Amino acid sequence: MKEKYVIDAGPLSLFFAGKKDVKKFFEEMYNNNVIIYMNEVNLAEFIYNYISKVGKDIAIARHRYIRNSPIRIISPNENITETAAILKSKYSYLSLADAYLIATAKKIGGKVITTDEDIEKTKEIEYIKISLD
Template sequence: MKEKYVIDAGPLSLFFAGRKDVKEFFEEMYNDNAIIYMNEINLAEFIYNYISKVGKDTAIARHRFIRNSPINIVSPDENITEIAAILKSKYSFLSLADAYLIATAKKIGGRVITTDEDIEKTKEVEYIKISLDYK
């Protein structure tokens, strides 16, 4: 059975920065051993953060790359939105984007790949925490 991952904006930025520990998940996907999902809200988060770091043209080019890759982009439906709203009301520290990230993982039965400690605090889903301090 293929691994299912739901990727957050942070690890996606690290992938484009060349981080080998994140690249491994994408290699799994390209080798047909895993499926990577990303929610539209988290994709928007990636784009606006990337614009502030490297500029609009590069961010839009990366966005097009993502859309043309095997990453499964998930549009929030009624169920995901309801789960995200409940999570956000339960955990005041959680951003709305992170609530959608967790809700997407719950719906597809996947593990979250994140740099965010707030995901861990909820104990709602399995996750893989990518350190920002890479050695």
């Protein structure tokens, strides 16, 4: 069975910046060894953050790249939304996007790839923390 990962907005930005710690997951995905998922909420977070860093045109081009890649984009459904809401109420420090990230990982039975320390604090799922350095 292939390893499943749910990628957060931060590591996705680092992938486009060429960070090797993230690139290896994408190489494994393109070699059909792992599956990478992303939730629509976290994808929106990536796009708006990327617009503020590099501009709308580049952000939209990256968005199109993601949509045409093997990344499996998951739309929030009733189960994911309910789980995200419960997580957000349980951990007030979590952003709503992070609650959706964790809920998606729980739904697919995968590990989160993140730069966010708040994910670690919940102890709700397995995760891989990517350094911003």
